[in-house]
Amino acid sequence: xxxxxxxxxxIKTSAVAGTAALMxxxxxxxxxxxxxxxxxxxxxxxxxxxxxxxxxxxPEVSIPAICDIDKNMIASTLKILKKSGRNEPRVYxxxxxxxxxxxxxxxxxxxxxxxxxxxxxxxxIESMKNGIHVGTEVPAALTVQDCWDLVNTSERTxxxxxxxxxxxxxxxxxxxxxxxxxxxxxxxxxxxxGYQHDLRHVKFNDGLQPYGGGVEFGEKGFSEAKWxxxxxxxxxxxxxxxxxxxxxxxxxxxxxxxxxxxxxxxATQARGLNKYIKDNGGNDHPNxxxxxxxxxxxxxxxKCHNGQTIVLSHDTNNPRPYxxxxxxxxxxxxxxxxxxxxxxxxxxxxxxxxxxEDSYLKEYDHPLWKKFESKAKGSGHGGMDFFVLRDFIxxxxxxxxxxxxxxxxxxxxxxxxxSEKSIRLGSAAVKIPxxxxxxxxxxxxxxxxxxxx
Amino acid sequence: xxxxxxxxxxIKTSAVAGTAALMxxxxxxxxxxxxxxxxxxxxxxxxxxxxxxxxxxxPEVSIPAICDIDKNMIASTLKILKKSGRNEPRVYxxxxxxxxxxxxxxxxxxxxxxxxxxxxxxxxIESMKNGIHVGTEVPAALTVQDCWDLVNTSERTxxxxxxxxxxxxxxxxxxxxxxxxxxxxxxxxxxxxGYQHDLRHVKFNDGLQPYGGGVEFGEKGFSEAKWxxxxxxxxxxxxxxxxxxxxxxxxxxxxxxxxxxxxxxxATQARGLNKYIKDNGGNDHPNxxxxxxxxxxxxxxxKCHNGQTIVLSHDTNNPRPYxxxxxxxxxxxxxxxxxxxxxxxxxxxxxxxxxxEDSYLKEYDHPLWKKFESKAKGSGHGGMDFFVLRDFIxxxxxxxxxxxxxxxxxxxxxxxxxSEKSIRLGSAAVKIPxxxxxxxxxxxxxxxxxxxx
Numbered sequence: 001x002x003x004x005x006x007x008x009x010x011i012k013t014s015a016v017a018g019t020a021a022l023m024x025x026x027x028x029x030x031x032x033x034x035x036x037x038x039x040x041x042x043x044x045x046x047x048x049x050x051x052x053x054x055x056x057x058x059p060e061v062s063i064p065a066i067c068d069i070d071k072n073m074i075a076s077t078l079k080i081l082k083k084s085g086r087n088e089p090r091v092y093x094x095x096x097x098x099x100x101x102x103x104x105x106x107x108x109x110x111x112x113x114x115x116x117x118x119x120x121x122x123x124x125i126e127s128m129k130n131g132i133h134v135g136t137e138v139p140a141a142l143t144v145q146d147c148w149d150l151v152n153t154s155e156r157t158x159x160x161x162x163x164x165x166x167x168x169x170x171x172x173x174x175x176x177x178x179x180x181x182x183x184x185x186x187x188x189x190x191x192x193x194g195y196q197h198d199l200r201h202v203k204f205n206d207g208l209q210p211y212g213g214g215v216e217f218g219e220k221g222f223s224e225a226k227w228x229x230x231x232x233x234x235x236x237x238x239x240x241x242x243x244x245x246x247x248x249x250x251x252x253x254x255x256x257x258x259x260x261x262x263x264x265x266x267a268t269q270a271r272g273l274n275k276y277i278k279d280n281g282g283n284d285h286p287n288x289x290x291x292x293x294x295x296x297x298x299x300x301x302x303k304c305h306n307g308q309t310i311v312l313s314h315d316t317n318n319p320r321p322y323x324x325x326x327x328x329x330x331x332x333x334x335x336x337x338x339x340x341x342x343x344x345x346x347x348x349x350x351x352x353x354x355x356x357e358d359s360y361l362k363e364y365d366h367p368l369w370k371k372f373e374s375k376a377k378g379s380g381h382g383g384m385d386f387f388v389l390r391d392f393i394x395x396x397x398x399x400x401x402x403x404x405x406x407x408x409x410x411x412x413x414x415x416x417x418x419s420e421k422s423i424r425l426g427s428a429a430v431k432i433p434x435x436x437x438x439x440x441x442x443x444x445x446x447x448x449x450x451x452x453x
Numbered sequence: 454x455x456x457x458x459x460x461x462x463x464i465k466t467s468a469v470a471g472t473a474a475l476m477x478x479x480x481x482x483x484x485x486x487x488x489x490x491x492x493x494x495x496x497x498x499x500x501x502x503x504x505x506x507x508x509x510x511x512p513e514v515s516i517p518a519i520c521d522i523d524k525n526m527i528a529s530t531l532k533i534l535k536k537s538g539r540n541e542p543r544v545y546x547x548x549x550x551x552x553x554x555x556x557x558x559x560x561x562x563x564x565x566x567x568x569x570x571x572x573x574x575x576x577x578i579e580s581m582k583n584g585i586h587v588g589t590e591v592p593a594a595l596t597v598q599d600c601w602d603l604v605n606t607s608e609r610t611x612x613x614x615x616x617x618x619x620x621x622x623x624x625x626x627x628x629x630x631x632x633x634x635x636x637x638x639x640x641x642x643x644x645x646x647g648y649q650h651d652l653r654h655v656k657f658n659d660g661l662q663p664y665g666g667g668v669e670f671g672e673k674g675f676s677e678a679k680w681x682x683x684x685x686x687x688x689x690x691x692x693x694x695x696x697x698x699x700x701x702x703x704x705x706x707x708x709x710x711x712x713x714x715x716x717x718x719x720a721t722q723a724r725g726l727n728k729y730i731k732d733n734g735g736n737d738h739p740n741x742x743x744x745x746x747x748x749x750x751x752x753x754x755x756k757c758h759n760g761q762t763i764v765l766s767h768d769t770n771n772p773r774p775y776x777x778x779x780x781x782x783x784x785x786x787x788x789x790x791x792x793x794x795x796x797x798x799x800x801x802x803x804x805x806x807x808x809x810e811d812s813y814l815k816e817y818d819h820p821l822w823k824k825f826e827s828k829a830k831g832s833g834h835g836g837m838d839f840f841v842l843r844d845f846i847x848x849x850x851x852x853x854x855x856x857x858x859x860x861x862x863x864x865x866x867x868x869x870x871x872s873e874k875s876i877r878l879g880s881a882a883v884k885i886p887x888x889x890x891x892x893x894x895x896x897x898x899x900x901x902x903x904x905x906x
Contacts, residue, residue: 186728189721189771190750198805264717264880268642269760271784275639297643297782299754299762303880307722309752311764318642319798320787321807329750331724334773339792345772352651354774427717427756427882 043115044068044077056084067092103130116227121146128159138242139413147410154406162402163409165246169387173247174366186332193244194313194325203229215281232294237420238314242412256443260432265419267295272317403447410435496568497521497530509537520545569680574599581612591695593862600863607859615855616862618699622840626700627819639785646697647766647778656682668734685747690873691767695865709896713885718872720748725770856900863888
């Protein structure tokens, strides 16, 4: 690993030095070009393409290389880049391992990883080993060991590994975080979050469109159904904890003065996916025989060092309206998203009675949102994608630690394997590793700081 | 115990036989009188007085004896009885143990127990041992052993022990139960309940009024503050699980085709009660030094034999609007009380979008509520008290097992000590006893059956 790094440093140094005699700096790199961040994309499916599109809005970021095993997805991405007037990137699409060639051969500052979950970890590791900062889609890794591997590799290489948890930037979530930091909720006692999203039309489709229209998945599926559904066959646990836990991590200062200690996890029976296949594909469809391991509703409770508890819900296989299950509660009051309400002692006009969250969310709108509201508009997922990408790019540009760093990537992601372990052990309490190795005591919260681009 | 029963039987038999020669049956018992149910009251505090008041509406029920250590409470109860034209009952108020004299000496069919929590178990046991059916306020017992003791004593004596869980009869809860039984939610997967009620003004008062006005409790407190607050000093767990769990027990057919298997419990830091004392009594008030053991928010998760999970929340020490946290979720849809909403696949007009619960609660209003709506009005707690008392009286009158029986009393109440145990053991998974000793497999749901008075 050190050898590779040295080789890369050598390449970089010798490239600049060796050509300097032959070319003017301008022909090698324009002064803009030399300052430009070189961001590669591994995984250019629908999510990757969207993030490529958003990245093209940053003139200071170039996209010299992209990687995907699917030629159609590559073609769509090239169209996006062409349409925005960008140079054609080098393409790596020669099988599953071609990303290794990309991170070895390309002189990248960073990569954005938007591949199936199981690839995030090896791709992040390989990138960091090659001196490249990483932004990875959630979750960052699927096993406890792989979470440690991310941390260890980041520490050894000095490369960042930001988990691109966009929900941390949701407008209401940031307003509530703002209120928490101003002390409006008093001392925080309890938080809730989760991923409650009927994904049946994502886990199954007709192989032609990303959402619904059939009960196919895997080889015969399209987009996420190609790989995501298999996790419900192989694993029983909270498969997707980060959207709920990420924002609550900031509320609770996890890894920054507080940390998670242990959890238990419970699974219900697994019914929804089989029912969906039978209801929509008939009892004779071959997929109707599949045994899904993942319980339909997973409830995980986490105990924090400073005393607080967190309840996470994972609920994706049955009919239900979308909800990330947010609740923030302290000694002075409570915010509960499902009824869009807040109650704060001394502020709420009527004792024991909810009031609408609206005026609070407006009054305590986070400065970042106030500042970048117009830029965030239309940038995906209600503007969250703008902010998460902006923090990633800023971190590379300013050589600063990203506000959601490798310790967060590990501790948000590790909930999945630990949830699986707890369920396997009859909902036993399972210890949550301290990936900071004690540094959580002195680390300060940085999320939500305004940095200029 | 058998000896005592025999003695009672002897007394009853000999009393009737011995006096028959001297009096006409009519002078001994009028024909109405002989059919009247004799219901004694142990505990005539505010709750007991209310239930006495409701009982006076039943001409077929007499109240020959009442018991309380507090002479003022006895006086208030006598006034209630007099006002309703009832005979003056015999009074037992000679110290903590006088209830034993009452259940030994009085020829009662049943007692209603509305005393501090710690007295429910010994009073229920003593009553059953003396051939008297029991209706007890929640919880029925505070330890695992005492829960077993209730079951064993009920089985040995043939006396019923109904836990007076009035929330089982809440109108929305019974409408949803009706929907569950009609299959509208499909197979049930997950339920939530709890007791989320800011009780600070109940746990503390000025010693003169039941609610608020000071930060006194125990000797210096009034009504519930006299005894309830101490539990928050001595115990760390879900102190009050039955209001949330009772209704969900019916939804899940617990003890009737299903049962609870194990639980874990988590506690947050304990802050709210100390803060309340300091905020309202000042930092120098002697109570400000008290160390409360009970975490402010307790989260308990339960796994059921048939696969479902239940999440219970206990949250009484901080400012928050009242909520019993109900959620019922199955393979076809979900009811969630906090946003007063329902979503049912195929029925709700818009996919993934909540609709108001209102029209469903109206359409599926439980037959019991339809029938007794006018009688239930004004009977306390939104009519619930009417129904719980009615089922208790019916059970005695008709010599039928009450719909919330001793197994329910034990399994609803045992959550508290098991929650304490789990928290003590670092949120370890704790087995929940099967109080039915296997009979849950064949028992059928009876709750909500219409019985004529």
